[in-house]
Structure formats: structure tokens, C-alpha cells
Amino acid sequence: MDNNIQADLFGQTIETPNPIIKLKDAELLYHPAFFDKAESDRIFKTLLETIEWKQDKIMMYGKELPLPRLSAWYGDNNKPYTYSGITLNPLPWTDELLQIKEKIEAEAKVKFSSVLLNRYRDGQDYVGWHTDAEKELGKNPIIGSVNFGATRKFQLRRIDDHKEKFEVELKHGTFLVMGGTTQHFWQHQVPKTAHKIGERLNLTFRVIY
Ligand SMILES: O=C(O)CCC(=O)C(=O)O
Structure with missing residues (x-):
């Protein structure tokens, strides 16, 4: 399959060969329909019902x-x-x-040892700019990101030049792999949106050393 990914580069629409997203100093693989619609619907419903969702708190500026x-x-x-x-x-x-x-291990040829699940209840839920570079993830973290529910923008920006950006829409049933030196050079985020949208679930599978 050639040229079947459409990714927005902040305004421009570009096409890249499947499944590689070409981005300097990054290794990104994108599978737009990794889970079919019926499977994605079933998984979405099951995860909503069976996962022990909670709202964690972080300390920021001395406040929880x-x-x-x-x-x-x-x-x-x-x-x-x-x-x-x-x-x-x-x-x-x-x-x-x-x-x-x-299923994703067979595709990514990696054995994952854990998963962080995020549930974005509506367009006001988000995750800000960050890298997944905790020391437990090893030198070049490999992250397998699986998405169900509402479509959200997934944005990357270079750490040394915030003007250099890339974004891809992560839809129901998509699978994105970030590997190589991605976490050394690029931050990522899922911004808020004012659009009326439903819930989205994102699962980032990780290898913890
Ligand atoms: O929801 C997403 O697509 C990204 C989640 C994320 O950045 C993270 O879990 O570190």
C-alpha cells in the first residue's frame, strides 16, 4: 500500500508511504485502520466498562x-x-x-510490559507538551499508541525549535508507534478542542526496564 496516509503539517496536507511517517530524528509508524470498525467499537465499550479509571493528581507550584x-x-x-x-x-x-x-506486538516486533490508558471525556480533556523519556523506559523508548473513540489531533514539535511541528489525526482503531530517538528530539501533545466531541481512549503500551 503506497501513499495512503494523509497527515496535516499545520496547513499543508502531505502524503507519506505507509506506514512510515518521515520526520527527522524520529521513527514513527502509523497504521490508520489497525483495528476494524466492529472490533474497535467492541474494544471501546469493553474498556469503558472494565478499566479502573481514576483522576490522578499532580503537584504543581506547591498545589495538588x-x-x-x-x-x-x-x-x-x-x-x-x-x-x-x-x-x-x-x-x-x-x-x-x-x-x-x-496484536500490536506481532506488528511492532516488541514485547510490551505495561500500558498507560488515558480517557479524554470530552474536548476539554487534554495532555500538554511532554516527552515519554522517563528513565524506566530505557535509552530509546518504544511506545505503541492505540486509539478508540473520538478523533483527536496528536501533535509533535521539535524540542530545539518549537516552530517545527507535525500533526496526525488519531482516529478510532489507529495504531501509532514512536521509537528510535523520537523522545530525544520531539515533544508531543493532544490539545483541547472547542468542538463538541465524544470520549476518546488512548492506550500507550511501553517497555519498562
Ligand atoms: O492520547 C494520546 O494520544 C497521547 C497520550 C500521551 O501522550 C501519553 O500517554 O504520554
Whole structure:
């Protein structure tokens, strides 16, 4: 399959060969319809019902603030993970999560050991600019990102030049892999949107060392 990805480069529409997104100092693979509609609908519903969603709090400027989204952490035993100043101990894998994990592992040729789930309840939930560069993720973190529900923009910007940006719309059933030196050179975010949209679930599978 050639040239079947359309990605917006802030205004311009560009096409790249499937599944590679060409971005300097990054390794990005994008699978636009990795899960078909029926499978995506079923997984979306099951995850909404079975995951132990909660709203974590982070310390910022000496104040405890709720994160602007719900989240949950699942994975192999005894591998705690710290992000945004919160240390999380994973819950045991559910059958649904294991099935998703096996399917993406076969494609990405990586064994993931944990997953951070984010639930964006509406367009006001978001995640700000950051990298996934915690030391537990190793030198060149590999992140497998799976998406269900409402479409949201996923934006990247270079750490050393914020004007250099890239974005891709992550729709129901998509799978994006970030690897190589991506986390050393690029930050990412899912911004707020004023559009009336429904819920979105994002699962970032990770390898914790
Ligand atoms: O929701 C997304 O697509 C991104 C989530 C994210 O950046 C993260 O979990 O670190």
C-alpha cells in the first residue's frame, strides 16, 4: 500500500508511504485502520466498562491539581512507573488488554510490559507538551499508541525549535508507534478542542526496564 496516509503539517496536507511517517530524528509508524470498525467499537465499550479509571493528581507550584483526563495503569507485576511526579503500581492485565497487546506486538516486533490508558471525556480533556523519556523506559523508548473513540489531533514539535511541528489525526482503531530517538528530539501533545466531541481512549503500551 503506497501513499495512503494523509497527515496535516499545520496547513499543508502531505502524503507519506505507509506506514512510515518521515520526520527527522524520529521513527514513527502509523497504521490508520489497525483495528476494524466492529472490533474497535467492541474494544471501546469493553474498556469503558472494565478499566479502573481514576483522576490522578499532580503537584504543581506547591498545589495538588487533578490531571485533565482520567487514567489507569496496567502491566506486569512489580514494575512501578513514575510520570508527572506520580508513582504508579500497575494493575494486573485484563483479557482485553492482553489481546490488544498481542496484536500490536506481532506488528511492532516488541514485547510490551505495561500500558498507560488515558480517557479524554470530552474536548476539554487534554495532555500538554511532554516527552515519554522517563528513565524506566530505557535509552530509546518504544511506545505503541492505540486509539478508540473520538478523533483527536496528536501533535509533535521539535524540542530545539518549537516552530517545527507535525500533526496526525488519531482516529478510532489507529495504531501509532514512536521509537528510535523520537523522545530525544520531539515533544508531543493532544490539545483541547472547542468542538463538541465524544470520549476518546488512548492506550500507550511501553517497555519498562
Ligand atoms: O492520547 C494520546 O494520544 C497521547 C497520550 C500521551 O501522550 C501519553 O500517554 O504520554
